[in-house]
Amino acid sequence: MRLVIALSIALLTGVASANAQAIPSFIEETETAGIDSIFRGEWEYMVGGGVAVFDCSGDGFPDMLLAGGSAPAKFYRNVSDVGGELRFEEAQSGAELDKVAGAYPLDIDGDGITDLVLLRVGENVVLRGRGGCRFERANEDWGFEGGDGWSTAFAAMWETGADFPTLAIGNYVDRNEQMFPWGSCTDNWLHRPMAGERRFAAPLPLTPSYCTLSMLFTDWNRSGTPSLRVSNDREYYKGGQEQLWHVAPGEAPKLYTAEEGWQRLRIWGMGIASYDLGFDGYPDYFLTSMADNKLQRLVRPETGELLPRYDDVAFAKGVTAHRPYVGGEIQPSTAWHAQFEDVNNDGLVDLFVAKGNVWEMPDFAQKDPNNLLIQKPDGTFFEAGDTAGVASMLTGRGAALADFNLDGRVDLVVVNRHDKAQIWRNASEDAGRWVQVKIEQDGPNRDAVGAWIEVRRGDVEMRREATSGGGHVSGQTGWWHFGLGDLDAAEIRVIWPDGVEGEWARVAADGFYVLARDAEPVAWDPSDR
Amino acid sequence: MNRIRPFLAALILIAASATGIFAQERPSPDQILHNWYRMVLELVRHTPTYSPPVASRAFAYLGVTAYEATASGGGLASLSGQLNALTPAPEREAGAAYDEAVVMQAAMAFGVRNFFGNTGPTGQRAMKAMEAQLSKLTAADLPEDVVARSVAYGEAVGAHVLDWSMKDGGAVVENMGFPFDHALNDRPGAWAPTSLVVQQQAPLLPKWGENRAFAMPTGASCPLPPPPSFSEEAGSDFHAEALEVYETSKALTPEQTAIARFWSDDPMLSPTPPGHWIFIAMDILQAKKADVAERADLLARLGVALADSFIGCWHAKFEYDLIRPVTYIRRVIDPNWQPILITPPFPEYPSGHSTQSGAAAAVLTAHFGDDFAFEDATHVDEGLAIRAFPDFWAAAEEAAISRLYGGIHFRAAIERGLDQGRCIGAFATALKTVE
Numbered sequence A: 001m002r003l004v005i006a007l008s009i010a011l012l013t014g015v016a017s018a019n020a021q022a023i024p025s026f027i028e029e030t031e032t033a034g035i036d037s038i039f040r041g042e043w044e045y046m047v048g049g050g051v052a053v054f055d056c057s058g059d060g061f062p063d064m065l066l067a068g069g070s071a072p073a074k075f076y077r078n079v080s081d082v083g084g085e086l087r088f089e090e091a092q093s094g095a096e097l098d099k100v101a102g103a104y105p106l107d108i109d110g111d112g113i114t115d116l117v118l119l120r121v122g123e124n125v126v127l128r129g130r131g132g133c134r135f136e137r138a139n140e141d142w143g144f145e146g147g148d149g150w151s152t153a154f155a156a157m158w159e160t161g162a163d164f165p166t167l168a169i170g171n172y173v174d175r176n177e178q179m180f181p182w183g184s185c186t187d188n189w190l191h192r193p194m195a196g197e198r199r200f201a202a203p204l205p206l207t208p209s210y211c212t213l214s215m216l217f218t219d220w221n222r223s224g225t226p227s228l229r230v231s232n233d234r235e236y237y238k239g240g241q242e243q244l245w246h247v248a249p250g251e252a253p254k255l256y257t258a259e260e261g262w263q264r265l266r267i268w269g270m271g272i273a274s275y276d277l278g279f280d281g282y283p284d285y286f287l288t289s290m291a292d293n294k295l296q297r298l299v300r301p302e303t304g305e306l307l308p309r310y311d312d313v314a315f316a317k318g319v320t321a322h323r324p325y326v327g328g329e330i331q332p333s334t335a336w337h338a339q340f341e342d343v344n345n346d347g348l349v350d351l352f353v354a355k356g357n358v359w360e361m362p363d364f365a366q367k368d369p370n371n372l373l374i375q376k377p378d379g380t381f382f383e384a385g386d387t388a389g390v391a392s393m394l395t396g397r398g399a400a401l402a403d404f405n406l407d408g409r410v411d412l413v414v415v416n417r418h419d420k421a422q423i424w425r426n427a428s429e430d431a432g433r434w435v436q437v438k439i440e441q442d443g444p445n446r447d448a449v450g451a452w453i454e455v456r457r458g459d460v461e462m463r464r465e466a467t468s469g470g471g472h473v474s475g476q477t478g479w480w481h482f483g484l485g486d487l488d489a490a491e492i493r494v495i496w497p498d499g500v501e502g503e504w505a506r507v508a509a510d511g512f513y514v515l516a517r518d519a520e521p522v523a524w525d526p527s528d529r
Numbered sequence B: 001m002n003r004i005r006p007f008l009a010a011l012i013l014i015a016a017s018a019t020g021i022f023a024q025e026r027p028s029p030d031q032i033l034h035n036w037y038r039m040v041l042e043l044v045r046h047t048p049t050y051s052p053p054v055a056s057r058a059f060a061y062l063g064v065t066a067y068e069a070t071a072s073g074g075g076l077a078s079l080s081g082q083l084n085a086l087t088p089a090p091e092r093e094a095g096a097a098y099d100e101a102v103v104m105q106a107a108m109a110f111g112v113r114n115f116f117g118n119t120g121p122t123g124q125r126a127m128k129a130m131e132a133q134l135s136k137l138t139a140a141d142l143p144e145d146v147v148a149r150s151v152a153y154g155e156a157v158g159a160h161v162l163d164w165s166m167k168d169g170g171a172v173v174e175n176m177g178f179p180f181d182h183a184l185n186d187r188p189g190a191w192a193p194t195s196l197v198v199q200q201q202a203p204l205l206p207k208w209g210e211n212r213a214f215a216m217p218t219g220a221s222c223p224l225p226p227p228p229s230f231s232e233e234a235g236s237d238f239h240a241e242a243l244e245v246y247e248t249s250k251a252l253t254p255e256q257t258a259i260a261r262f263w264s265d266d267p268m269l270s271p272t273p274p275g276h277w278i279f280i281a282m283d284i285l286q287a288k289k290a291d292v293a294e295r296a297d298l299l300a301r302l303g304v305a306l307a308d309s310f311i312g313c314w315h316a317k318f319e320y321d322l323i324r325p326v327t328y329i330r331r332v333i334d335p336n337w338q339p340i341l342i343t344p345p346f347p348e349y350p351s352g353h354s355t356q357s358g359a360a361a362a363v364l365t366a367h368f369g370d371d372f373a374f375e376d377a378t379h380v381d382e383g384l385a386i387r388a389f390p391d392f393w394a395a396a397e398e399a400a401i402s403r404l405y406g407g408i409h410f411r412a413a414i415e416r417g418l419d420q421g422r423c424i425g426a427f428a429t430a431l432k433t434v435e
Helices: B029-046 B052-071 B100-115 B121-139 B144-165 B237-250 B254-262 B272-287 B292-320 B325-332 B352-368 B392-405 B411-429
Strands: A026-028 A051-054 A063-066 A074-078 A088-091 A100-106 A115-122 A125-131 A134-137 A149-157 A166-171 A188-191 A204-206 A212-218 A227-232 A243-246 A271-275 A284-288 A294-298 A310-312 A335-341 A350-355 A371-375 A381-383 A396-402 A411-416 A422-426 A433-440 A452-457 A460-465 A480-485 A489-495 A505-508 A511-516 A522-524 B002-004 B372-376 B387-389
Touching: A051 A100, A051 A396, A051 A411, A063 A411, A100 A149, A115 A166, A149 A227, A166 A212, A212 A271, A227 A271, A227 A284, A284 A335, A350 A396, A350 A411, A433 A452, A433 A489, A452 A480, A460 A480, A480 A489, A489 A511, A505 A511, B029 B052, B029 B100, B029 B121, B029 B272, B029 B292, B052 B100, B052 B144, B052 B272, B052 B292, B052 B352, B100 B121, B100 B144, B237 B325, B237 B392, B237 B411, B254 B392, B272 B292, B272 B352, B272 B372, B272 B392, B292 B352, B292 B411, B352 B372, B352 B392, B352 B411, B372 B392, B387 B392, B392 B411
Parallel strands: A149 A212, A271 A335, A335 A396, A433 A511, B002 B372
Antiparallel strands: A026 A422, A051 A063, A063 A074, A074 A088, A100 A115, A115 A125, A115 A149, A125 A134, A149 A166, A166 A188, A188 A204, A212 A227, A227 A243, A271 A284, A284 A294, A294 A310, A335 A350, A350 A371, A371 A381, A396 A411, A411 A422, A433 A480, A452 A460, A452 A489, A489 A505, A511 A522, B372 B387
């Protein structure tokens, strides 16, 4: 192990306890931040409403593209100051297409400049980043067939040895079926690279498909080869369920079967969030739905092969988030985007869930507050959405938690249907310490999608998988955030997508670091902009 | 012996094109009824409050709506005075012309729109599309005054039935049927929640058995003997019943597994158990090209029998408030036991599917006769194979025993549920419909 400075065990212990239940404080700055975007549209936009968060200006501050539904998407350049109020300026980027349901950033061509994937009601579009927050259509150059579906989910990875990414795109119901749309789920598509070329082959249908609202390439069993998790909306499928696909290099995608241990689960699947909550090396998955949500923890057999079998621990952990906790409504909730981030920097990730009625469904809450579930040291969570200030009653859909003003505290943006997107600045005064890292490597997969980032804290190792996908039609690239509690330094390493384990290195708390492969961490100062 | 190979998907009316546009043919009343029921089977599945009891209620009221709309045209006796608290339907204008297709269309559109007013945006869109298209086709080439009069009358029948429905005790379903406050019984052997879903820590619709019944006097009209005395002692009758469920689950054959899955009929994922029997009836009626009078008669009787079944069954369920196999077996026999079906969130005794299947078999046998062989294609679009039965009771008995294979019911609940269904079904078969 290559330690810059050996860490004191004493320094690492008791991290979580000092700020274990600190309730974060968020200040809504929608009106002053310069954001004015509404996710519009009728039936074909009842799902969707995403946001892509990425830095396209090169200053380290996350910019964003907000889906507009039937209206054009809007791009906002981040002009916030470090630690200051959130400020954005709308700018023309070339990404202002209409019919956009969701957006994900990804450096597709490996040129070090973020590209964009736009999920649309109609043809999907990939946009090549030209630098300086300018984008141009690249469907034809990259052989990307955009199809003509109602696309509502995305995930990406680089298969072993590939020069181009593999994109999974999830589709919803056939929007042309008016009277009997149920059971008319459009096939999902797997866009793999064309052999030996830096462009996509014709997409493979992922049959059967069950009206997907979230997808995630994730190495659930740490085999080194990610599988594709697919969350499906039972409102529309017939004979469907949640899915897990084998996506092995050079082989046709293949569903995990009951014989392989996959357990049938049928929910109104709308979003996937993942994190290694149990510090056991394997990701847990939070699945959003209507009424009760699910938190799946891998069952670890005492002997034998690891199977994709999960216990639902949502009830035990206090994250069912099934009903409004404030506002007076008692009907069940409707959950969309979910994301784990440590919003109080106590070393324990918390869970944000965007909430909002589908469309005037009277049996579900109309005023449905977002959840901010704070993790306690015992692994359970408690609700703090109202006290933290993010319990919006607007009709939430996609969202992103990101440090927009680079002060080490994770901020929040939520896209609302038929209403303005909202943005909150995390102004917690009693937050713990933190570290944020950007990982990069040479070659086509510049941002190391599929890597694992690990941070040691006492006798546990916090870790997160550097994924591209999941959530509800919302994705982000850039800084990966870890709360450190009261530690003033941390050990950190990356397990790269090819399985090579980087060296442990010590970094000081409250800093940004670029972790390049085979290199020492390099501190980065946001004030240098 | 009759043998009908039904094919529901082959609709007479709906030769729907890729854009969902109907063939430009003027539909007959029976075709309109069939297509609205096809829609209802989807709406039941996709409307979150539509648990099986709630679904059965809608089938009853919509069946009566169709029946009264048809009967008012002549030749059939009204069900008013036969069904509890149902008053005579509005009278037609003497000597005036009505179009029966328009009457049926207006009545069913009104009924479906109101009973499924709480469905989601896609269901709303689908209902509107069907109403617009069928209304346009039925009115084609008819005099305006006939259309207006017929629409008004059909809607009046729909409103009459809707008004009748509002005070039956089942009109308002909150929180998907799960009470916000419910005191669990701490008696040994009492039902305990079986789910990790927070909403389901209280049982579904505990007051449903107090609803006004349709053809039977009350929910208590077909009582059951108590279940075997609760005991955790090995060798007791109760323990023996639990052991049967456990041991059966451990040695399930592929056929038993298929049977359990076929009759699982989970709410939100299928037309529900009452919808399953409605599908069977529709399929047979469609295959034999039944006229509207026969369809309306059978769909009303069957809907009434199914709805009364859930009232009677729920009355007994909350009288006995019995523990589910999964709770007992994990406590007494095997803490790691897992049934293959999801245990429904309400007490065990009697089995709801058994009661309502018994009632359905009684009604269908009375209508089509003994030894009426048929094939059941309810779940073809779910990928489940068609199952064939020599008669309706064979299907009902298979539906009933499927709950033991699925690990969610003991034998007593199954056998006595069928008995209760036979008793309840007799009230529906006794209804007089021929003048």
